[in-house]
Amino acid sequence: MDENNGHDDVLVIGAGMAGIEASLRLALAGRHVHLVEESPCFGGSVIRFEDIYPNMDCATCMIAPLQQDLLQNASIDLLTLSRVEKVSGNAGKFKVRVKKKASYVSAETCIGCGMCFEACPVSLDNDFEEGMAQRKAIYVPAAGALPNVPSIDTDNCLRFKGEECNACIEACMFEAIVMDDKDEVLDLDVAAILVATGYGLMDLKPMKRFGYGKVPDVLSSVAFARLYASNGPTEGELKLRSGDAPSSVAVVQCVGREETGYCSAVCCLNSLKFAHYVDHKLPDAAVHVLHTDMCVPGKTHQRFRDKMVEHGADLVFATDVKVGKGSPGVKIAYKDGAGKAAELKVDMVVLAPAFVPSEGSKELADILGVPLDGTGFFAQGGNGGGPVSTAKEGIYVAGCATGPKGISQVVMEADMAVAAILTGTDGGVS
Amino acid sequence: MARRIGFFICECGPNIGENVDIDAVLNAVEDMDDVVLAARFGLMCSGPGKDFLKANIKTEKLTHLVVAACSPKQHELTFMEVCEDSGINPFLFQLTNIREQVAWVTKDKEEATEKTIRLAKAAIRRVRYHDPLSKTALAVNADVLVIGGGVAGMAAALRLASPERRVHLVERSSSLGGRVVAQGPIYPTMASGGEMATAMVDLVEGNDWIVVHRYSEVSVVVGFFGNFEVVVTGELEDGGTLETKVNVGAGVVATGAEVLEGKPLEDLGHGSIDGVVSSAELEAMLADGSIGGKGGKAPKSVAFVQCVGRDEVGYCSEICCMNSAKQARLLLEAAKGAKVHILYRDLCVPGRDQQAFLEGAVKAGANLVRTTSVEVGGSKGGITVSHSLGDGKAEKLMVDMVVLSPAMVPPTGTEGMAEMLNVELDPSGFLLEAHAKLEPMAAGIDGIYLAGSASGPRSVSDSIVQAEACAGRVLSSLIPGRTIEPEIRVSHILETLCTGCQTCLEVCCYGAIVYDPMKNVSHINAAICRGCGNCVAACPSNAISLYHFTYKQLYQEIVEAIR
Numbered sequence: 001m002d003e004n005n006g007h008d009d010v011l012v013i014g015a016g017m018a019g020i021e022a023s024l025r026l027a028l029a030g031r032h033v034h035l036v037e038e039s040p041c042f043g044g045s046v047i048r049f050e051d052i053y054p055n056m057d058c059a060t061c062m063i064a065p066l067q068q069d070l071l072q073n074a075s076i077d078l079l080t081l082s083r084v085e086k087v088s089g090n091a092g093k094f095k096v097r098v099k100k101k102a103s104y105v106s107a108e109t110c111i112g113c114g115m116c117f118e119a120c121p122v123s124l125d126n127d128f129e130e131g132m133a134q135r136k137a138i139y140v141p142a143a144g145a146l147p148n149v150p151s152i153d154t155d156n157c158l159r160f161k162g163e164e165c166n167a168c169i170e171a172c173m174f175e176a177i178v179m180d181d182k183d184e185v186l187d188l189d190v191a192a193i194l195v196a197t198g199y200g201l202m203d204l205k206p207m208k209r210f211g212y213g214k215v216p217d218v219l220s221s222v223a224f225a226r227l228y229a230s231n232g233p234t235e236g237e238l239k240l241r242s243g244d245a246p247s248s249v250a251v252v253q254c255v256g257r258e259e260t261g262y263c264s265a266v267c268c269l270n271s272l273k274f275a276h277y278v279d280h281k282l283p284d285a286a287v288h289v290l291h292t293d294m295c296v297p298g299k300t301h302q303r304f305r306d307k308m309v310e311h312g313a314d315l316v317f318a319t320d321v322k323v324g325k326g327s328p329g330v331k332i333a334y335k336d337g338a339g340k341a342a343e344l345k346v347d348m349v350v351l352a353p354a355f356v357p358s359e360g361s362k363e364l365a366d367i368l369g370v371p372l373d374g375t376g377f378f379a380q381g382g383n384g385g386g387p388v389s390t391a392k393e394g395i396y397v398a399g400c401a402t403g404p405k406g407i408s409q410v411v412m413e414a415d416m417a418v419a420a421i422l423t424g425t426d427g428g429v430s
Numbered sequence: 431m432a433r434r435i436g437f438f439i440c441e442c443g444p445n446i447g448e449n450v451d452i453d454a455v456l457n458a459v460e461d462m463d464d465v466v467l468a469a470r471f472g473l474m475c476s477g478p479g480k481d482f483l484k485a486n487i488k489t490e491k492l493t494h495l496v497v498a499a500c501s502p503k504q505h506e507l508t509f510m511e512v513c514e515d516s517g518i519n520p521f522l523f524q525l526t527n528i529r530e531q532v533a534w535v536t537k538d539k540e541e542a543t544e545k546t547i548r549l550a551k552a553a554i555r556r557v558r559y560h561d562p563l564s565k566t567a568l569a570v571n572a573d574v575l576v577i578g579g580g581v582a583g584m585a586a587a588l589r590l591a592s593p594e595r596r597v598h599l600v601e602r603s604s605s606l607g608g609r610v611v612a613q614g615p616i617y618p619t620m621a622s623g624g625e626m627a628t629a630m631v632d633l634v635e636g637n638d639w640i641v642v643h644r645y646s647e648v649s650v651v652v653g654f655f656g657n658f659e660v661v662v663t664g665e666l667e668d669g670g671t672l673e674t675k676v677n678v679g680a681g682v683v684a685t686g687a688e689v690l691e692g693k694p695l696e697d698l699g700h701g702s703i704d705g706v707v708s709s710a711e712l713e714a715m716l717a718d719g720s721i722g723g724k725g726g727k728a729p730k731s732v733a734f735v736q737c738v739g740r741d742e743v744g745y746c747s748e749i750c751c752m753n754s755a756k757q758a759r760l761l762l763e764a765a766k767g768a769k770v771h772i773l774y775r776d777l778c779v780p781g782r783d784q785q786a787f788l789e790g791a792v793k794a795g796a797n798l799v800r801t802t803s804v805e806v807g808g809s810k811g812g813i814t815v816s817h818s819l820g821d822g823k824a825e826k827l828m829v830d831m832v833v834l835s836p837a838m839v840p841p842t843g844t845e846g847m848a849e850m851l852n853v854e855l856d857p858s859g860f861l862l863e864a865h866a867k868l869e870p871m872a873a874g875i876d877g878i879y880l881a882g883s884a885s886g887p888r889s890v891s892d893s894i895v896q897a898e899a900c901a902g903r904v905l906s907s908l909i910p911g912r913t914i915e916p917e918i919r920v921s922h923i924l925e926t927l928c929t930g931c932q933t934c935l936e937v938c939c940y941g942a943i944v945y946d947p948m949k950n951v952s953h954i955n956a957a958i959c960r961g962c963g964n965c966v967a968a969c970p971s972n973a974i975s976l977y978h979f980t981y982k983q984l985y986q987e988i989v990e991a992i993r
Contacts, residue, residue, distance in 0.1 A: 300866065422906065
């Protein structure tokens, strides 16, 4: 495939939905792809959700074939635990420096049996599970994460703290633990670069009115999604901190919309999906969705909304939402559609925070020499091109790196970027 | 030649080795018919493991291979490659999964061993009945058919056309440009839609690799990805028609959407009350200068009514809130101090830039009113708009003009188009995508793509993104000079048994089966079939079978598994 000695290689930054789609399509077209991912696994935000609206497809199953293709594709170098450190040059001939952190596990010999993490004596909060479960110092973020090869978190491994510990080395029957693994620096020549770094979620703590971190059983949307996930911390049981099942759940929309100044496009549907989650697992529990504008754009989404209402979801127009401790449970004060003060008492509150630029966007933009826009997302079309072009020729951007959007739009942008890269011109007309 | 089957069990380190009595498995299978070797190895997928297999294939002159190891997802291809390298047809191989399906889940070792023996015997028995299958390569035609000459169709055509790839752009009307060509500024950039579309028309007309078929419709599409035969029927000036045959490898459907008409609008006074217009009519007045612009007049008070027909169609048309915000801005620019109300149900402004754009309209003077129901009536001094507020109270507005924002609906002819292309419709009547999330730009038929509002209401910019995504798919998979390898494990019909009942046609999801009335039999196009097996199960006369999943193979496998 590498007929041009790397001169038409492509660098894709971020192995979420956009990065995976673009990498697979570019590889299919005969391009060699270097796919750089900061975390130890690929799949991005999607793999945290078990089901996807509106058809309730299992997200993990949905993207598993793509992940499998990625793992088996000889034209794609999958660089996990990696970061882009330096970029120079211009379209057609960029020089890129990537730093790949040592994982201390040989991907060639490891079979992913998990004996090493069972043996590891260290235990700490698993960020992937929003701290609701523990992981070891040698770990994969969640069952089913791919590649199914653990890595050592050197901040927490006893050996890296100077202590004596051979637990994982002894547990591994395949001698796959490589303690003298070294960080690598890769210098790549690429013709084009695609930024597919996705989004982050608004930090809930500073918005004190929502009670996050203070009031028990007030969760972020991601935490709730993990509770529902069968590979999550409760193996799919929706439960309160006490261990009991909630008898009522409220999902609060537009958390942080005032601060960001935009609508995050997918949260209403995501919250309706949460109503389905509750209905599915706890059919007797009440579900309230507190919303401002119910945003269900497109030909299928209102049907999904209507179906959730049929299934008993209580849609409540609510502004000025304040979340506080109830006795017991959680109390929500809000203003209703007529502007009158109202109150709701529930066992559990799920907050739907706004999408924000992913961490490190500014740093990466500086390295690439492309601008961010006023909201902190990557600016689109600065080169007079379409929405997947940046101010710099040869550098493209797709997916939520430019703002909140749903999976289908992300995939379309990824394929648009592929079209632009394969024809060597920026998307042009809009 | 006699069969010589080799059976190999992988210990997968301790994963299988510690949970299954491997010697017991080897003992149980070694006397089976045609088994000439039963052996174990520590890690079969490793380099030494593959070499071990190759060496044994050679020395034992094996003709068939069975490996008991992990999931086929992990290493089926690995061992099929070993077969190919060793001169065995890769389909004379069977992998049985004794790790994920036994060692990792069956805790009791005796039980696990017993289960492994059953699976191993089933695989061995099955492989005896395997047939060698070979890949075929088909040459592809890289040309592309684009149906619809609006911005989506033109964007796809412009991206795809090249000296190696001709594009046939088929447009029903006399001219290219679609709806956008008549538009003024479009959100969010407020650049002129008309100018943009006209510039695209010029590019298309100046492109040597795009063949534009005007006054034309596509009347026949048959074939499969890489090789479609298309008939384009054009209308001649004398009233006659001209049929042109073109061959393409893929098609892009960019037939757009229409705006809802009729009762929902009439109920709000459209057609009966002066000054009640649709958003499209206002767009035309803004574009031709009869409202706003130099010498144009401008209403002093306007009420936009959103979601007209939303209940009837059952969905939100996505673009109307933003469109009304834009038109409000234009009206307020034309008549400073005018009163503009936007009566909405739920504001739909998804994404990074939309809310800021809407707020721009509010800053310019637009008044957003959340309401649950609206009535429009005529009166002497203007138009009365009564609507109810959140608290159930009603409010009355007197305005000069009412702008109705009707739902977007599938264009006439969509059903026929769907039938011709064998593409399904969704419950709203738009063309259905192959997968709402992962393949929103593709139809369920390989090689047919969907661009713009053909698959649902879309803004101009989103339509272009989708058109470009279609192009991305075509450019990455339909490459001039390359061949494509169709699926090998496909169904075929034994003509002598077929009664021509056509049950199979009804259950085929891929349009792979055609009925031949002359011979009264059905025929499966192997290049389209994906091997799902629906037709095999449905055929009442057992005339259909699926290569590599024949009745005999499955029966023999099951007999051994449940013995």
